[in-house]
Structures are given as C-alpha cells and as structure tokens.
Amino acid sequence: SAEELDARIIAAKAALGDRxxxxxxxxxxxxxxxxxxxxxxxxxxxxxxxxxPDAEAIIFCGVHFMAETADMLSGPDQKVILPNLAAGCSMxxxxxxxxxxxxxxxxxEVYGPMDAVDAEGKVPVIPVTYMNSSAALxxxxxxxxxxxxxxxxxxxxxEWAFQRGxxxxxxxxxxxxxxxxxxxxxxxEQMPMWSPRKPLGGxxxxxxxxxxxxxxxxxxxxxxxxxxAQIDKARAEFPGVRVIVHPECxxxxxxxxxxxxxxxxxxxxxxAAPAGSTFAIGTEINLVNRLAAEYPEHxxxxxxxxxxxxxxxxxxxPGYLAWVxxxxxxxxxxxxxxxxxxxxxxxRIALERMxxxxx
Ligand code: 13P
Ligand code: SF4
Numbered sequence: 001s002a003e004e005l006d007a008r009i010i011a012a013k014a015a016l017g018d019r020x021x022x023x024x025x026x027x028x029x030x031x032x033x034x035x036x037x038x039x040x041x042x043x044x045x046x047x048x049x050x051x052x053p054d055a056e057a058i059i060f061c062g063v064h065f066m067a068e069t070a071d072m073l074s075g076p077d078q079k080v081i082l083p084n085l086a087a088g089c090s091m092x093x094x095x096x097x098x099x100x101x102x103x104x105x106x107x108x109e110v111y112g113p114m115d116a117v118d119a120e121g122k123v124p125v126i127p128v129t130y131m132n133s134s135a136a137l138x139x140x141x142x143x144x145x146x147x148x149x150x151x152x153x154x155x156x157x158x159e160w161a162f163q164r165g166x167x168x169x170x171x172x173x174x175x176x177x178x179x180x181x182x183x184x185x186x187x188x189e190q191m192p193m194w195s196p197r198k199p200l201g202g203x204x205x206x207x208x209x210x211x212x213x214x215x216x217x218x219x220x221x222x223x224x225x226x227x228x229a230q231i232d233k234a235r236a237e238f239p240g241v242r243v244i245v246h247p248e249c250x251x252x253x254x255x256x257x258x259x260x261x262x263x264x265x266x267x268x269x270x271x272a273a274p275a276g277s278t279f280a281i282g283t284e285i286n287l288v289n290r291l292a293a294e295y296p297e298h299x300x301x302x303x304x305x306x307x308x309x310x311x312x313x314x315x316x317x318p319g320y321l322a323w324v325x326x327x328x329x330x331x332x333x334x335x336x337x338x339x340x341x342x343x344x345x346x347x348r349i350a351l352e353r354m355x356x357x358x359x
Pocket of ligand 2: 063088089090091092130220221222223282310311312313
C-alpha cells in the first residue's frame, strides 16, 4: 500500500542519512517529489548533482539523460542511480550519435573544414545540444567546440555560440531551437531543418549557405500537443489569464502565449504573482497540478490536462525509490548509470560551458 511504501522510504532515507541524496525533477509525481532533497529544473539539477560531493549515491528521480549528466558532473566515486531504467525520453532518442556524425560530415561538404576560421575568427558551425540528449551527443559537442544548453539558458548559450561560429547546428529539439533563435531575431528562412533521411537534409546548398541555425527534426511528444486553440479557449473563458508555456511547445503556441520559459521560470512567475492571478500553463501536468495545490490563492490550470503527462517521467514510481534505497542500505547499488570515461571527458567540457551560461 501507499502507506507501507511511505514508511519504507522514510525508514531507508533516515538510515542512509547523508550517504544518499535524492534529486527530483519538477515533472515527477507528488509521491516521489515529497522525498526529494532537492527539486528543480534540468539546469538546477545538473548543478545540484555537482554540488553534493559528500553523498555516496545520488538517486535521480527524473529521466535517463539527466542521470547520465549527473554521473558526468559528480565525483568519480559517487554513484548515480535511476530508480527505473525504463525512464527515458522520446525526444532524446530522436538524435543518435551516428546520425549527428553523418549530418556533421555533410555540413563539412557544404561549409568546408569545421576548424577553419573566417576574418572574424569564427568557425563555420558550432554544435549545440539540448540537455535532453544522450551523453554521446554531449561528448560530440565537447569535441567539436560546442556546448550544451537547457531550456532556461538556451538564449545565453546561443549568444555564446554566435560569438564563436557563423552558425549553429542545434539538436535534438527543433522547437526550443526555433523559438529561442526567433526571439533573438533570427529570421525563419535562416533556420533550415535537417533530416537525416535526405542528403544535405533536403536543403539546397544556397539555403544552407545563409543558414544561421540548422535545426534537428526532434520534438517533445508531450509539449508538441499544446495548441493555439487551447490558448484561445483559455482566454475566452478567463479574460486576463496569463498564458505561460514551455519553449518545447511549437512556435505558433509560444507566439500565442504571453510568455515562454523553463519549468523553473514558470514556478518563479507564479511565486511572484499578486494573489488572485489566473494562469493557463502549457507544460507537464504533474508540475501544473502541484503548483495549483501549492498556490490556492491563484487560479492555475493546464492548457490541456488530458494530453500532457510525461509517461517516462511517470515511470519513477515510489516503489522503485524504496527498492533502490533499501538496496543501498544492504550495500547493493541497483540501476547505476555510468557513462564511459571516453564520453565523459569531452562531454564535461560542453557541460561546464553550459553551467557557466546563466539562465
Ligand atoms: P526544464 O527542466 O529545463 O524546464 O526541461 C523540461 C523537460 O522537458 C525536461 O525533460
Ligand atoms: Fe522528454 Fe518531453 Fe518527457 Fe521532457 S517532457 S522528459 S522532453 S518526453
């Protein structure tokens, strides 16, 4: 029962003390979040993983790419545990290292050697990977003068990249790439989309020549389902409603919203609002429902409560949390996430650049 599980988790956590730290992403269900020692967005959790050097184990209640990142940023003897190994991310799976390397090789045919600098000292392309990607892609970015971004610091990261390169290859999330670049004034014609199925992404060399941001074809299956019609409906029913969506939403949705921002941005916006505010939020339902419960002085609802749970985030059930904690007490490390050293070394370069790029 839920009560038994609660008792087991509480007992195991108490017995482990500082040996284990539990990190929880904002999208985790309440039954898990209540045991997190630290709750945050992707950027904050990466920092948290780096700043708990005394914990023997970091229990990451989130998805696989976050646990990989925690492993790469934590100390060499620390163990990162993902309570359910099936907690992946469909967006991260949309870019694999072989496809990214094939794309890079084709871009090299168009732009010439990737390490050649122009009169301004800029290389042809800087690779930027969204945090929501495999460790191998982060390693690729570290090896090729690139960087990782999260949804909270994507703009700062793109500015960093444009200082060093004529253009950016942004993967895997087309929407975050497009929305961020558009907000920075990059015209849509200068954002061709890459498709690994077609040579040169199906783009003619001329459009690639003027490209500033080459987008990958990935998307978040949760956020892509929000629509402008939902925003119109919210505005009709709640005049004065403040609509905030995550930048993983498609561009028309971000354009129709009042604001777009990472999960932490959404949390802070609600915290700072005067009592009696009304919010329509376009992001994962567990976070929206929790905010609605935590801030009863506001009216907070999800643009569509039916379609938007993240099924993989939801795979972290408290039963798995109890299991990995109890195993640790027995001296067993279950579901450890380990990134090979040859990937970690370059990926850490790209991750450290990301951590230096403030939200
Ligand atoms: P943030 O935590 O950066 O807002 O990202 C949301 C997300 O989709 C994580 O998978
Ligand atoms: Fe991946 Fe989307 Fe779930 Fe985030 S919300 S973990 S991007 S599927």
